[in-house]
Amino acid sequence: MKEKIIPIGIVGYFLLMVALIGVLGWYWQNFQKTPVQPIEFPHNVHVGKLKLDCQFCHKFPSKSKFATVPSVKLCVDCHKTAATDRPEVKKLLKYWEDQVPIEWLKVYSFRKNANVNFSHKPHIRAGVDCSTCHGRVDQMITARKTRNINMGFCVSCHRQERAPTDCWTCHK
Ligand code: HEC
Numbered sequence: 001m002k003e004k005i006i007p008i009g010i011v012g013y014f015l016l017m018v019a020l021i022g023v024l025g026w027y028w029q030n031f032q033k034t035p036v037q038p039i040e041f042p043h044n045v046h047v048g049k050l051k052l053d054c055q056f057c058h059k060f061p062s063k064s065k066f067a068t069v070p071s072v073k074l075c076v077d078c079h080k081t082a083a084t085d086r087p088e089v090k091k092l093l094k095y096w097e098d099q100v101p102i103e104w105l106k107v108y109s110f111r112k113n114a115n116v117n118f119s120h121k122p123h124i125r126a127g128v129d130c131s132t133c134h135g136r137v138d139q140m141i142t143a144r145k146t147r148n149i150n151m152g153f154c155v156s157c158h159r160q161e162r163a164p165t166d167c168w169t170c171h172k
């Protein structure tokens, strides 16, 4: 009896470790790829406390399908005088002095080979809230993924909202 219990115990332990590594790997892939940004920009302060609108910084130019991340100039308009004693703001002012753009790392993107054709415009026009896709950015410091934006997510909402679901709507 004893001879059997030990190998089963070892196999069980081994399987448990494999499962644990699998779960961690999945979690890491989906949610933890949050890049460390060059400046720890606090969304929560600017949106939650200062009540700036998302689109004050992320403008959606009528011709482009991309939201944009603001230029250093927009930050410095306030930070010439606001919170200039804080270390992260000093970093910001150094970029401005040196006239170099801040290399913000992308948080959201599609796999290239999926050839996705996405545009913010129809969604904003249809009144879909930013948080539906990006989570509560107003409570975050730098933006991080709270969900994976995959095909299932897009298609199930399109079905529900009676938006187009043929392949060419989203793929080119
Ligand atoms: C229907 C889902 C959806 C909604 C609603 C949405 N986004 Fe996005 N957003 C995305 C996806 C998907 C990407 C990645 C696009 C890509 O890489 O082509 C993205 C990318 C971005 C980016 C990175 C720059 C860019 O355009 O690639 C910013 C900034 C952004 N969104 C801000 C916002 C803001 C602000 C709102 C609300 C006004 C919003 N988004 C609403 C899905 C959404």
Ligand code: HEC
Binding pocket: 039, 040, 041, 042, 045, 046, 049, 050, 052, 057, 070, 074, 075, 076, 077, 078, 079, 082, 083, 086, 087, 088, 089, 092
């Ligand atoms: C409308 C004015 C305004 C704009 C635009 C603005 N900020 Fe701020 N920001 C503030 C104010 C005011 C504070 C201080 C808030 C507080 O602590 O109460 C602040 C705080 C900060 C802090 C936190 C400092 C700390 O450690 O507590 C950082 C970092 C920062 N801003 C970076 C940026 C960057 C980067 C941009 C551009 C993408 C930007 N800000 C745009 C007004 C602004």
Ligand code: HEC
Binding pocket: 109, 110, 111, 112, 113, 114, 116, 149, 150, 151, 154, 155, 158, 164, 165, 166, 167, 168, 169, 170, 171
């Ligand atoms: C509402 C938008 C939408 C519709 C409609 C849609 N897709 Fe997609 N599709 C996506 C998104 C988003 C992805 C995932 C991109 C990623 O993972 O980065 C994707 C991924 C894929 C992939 C995987 C590509 C890869 O490299 O792994 C294939 C294949 C695909 N779609 C085929 C189709 C086909 C066939 C149809 C029609 C039956 C279709 N899609 C309809 C949005 C859509």
Ligand code: HEC
Binding pocket: 037, 041, 043, 046, 047, 052, 053, 054, 055, 056, 057, 058, 069, 070, 104, 105, 106, 107, 108, 109, 130, 131, 134, 137, 138, 141, 142, 143
């Ligand atoms: C004061 C300017 C400012 C405001 C207001 C602001 N953001 Fe941002 N946002 C930034 C900056 C700077 C970055 C780049 C750093 C980062 O990724 O967090 C960014 C990044 C993002 C990203 C990640 C883009 C990518 O790389 O894929 C999303 C999504 C986003 N913001 C959504 C929002 C939403 C939603 C709101 C409103 C609730 C908002 N932001 C309000 C300045 C702002």
Ligand code: HEC
Binding pocket: 116, 117, 118, 119, 122, 123, 126, 128, 132, 133, 149, 150, 153, 154, 155, 157, 158, 161, 162, 163, 164, 169, 170
């Ligand atoms: C929460 C719901 C929701 C999600 C999630 C969503 N969409 Fe949409 N989408 C809509 C609505 C609503 C419309 C507007 C339909 C209209 O104007 O009649 C729309 C419109 C579109 C259009 C324009 C269609 C046209 O020809 O008018 C495209 C392209 C599109 N979505 C792609 C995507 C992709 C790609 C994703 C995933 C990354 C996605 N959508 C995720 C709700 C959503």
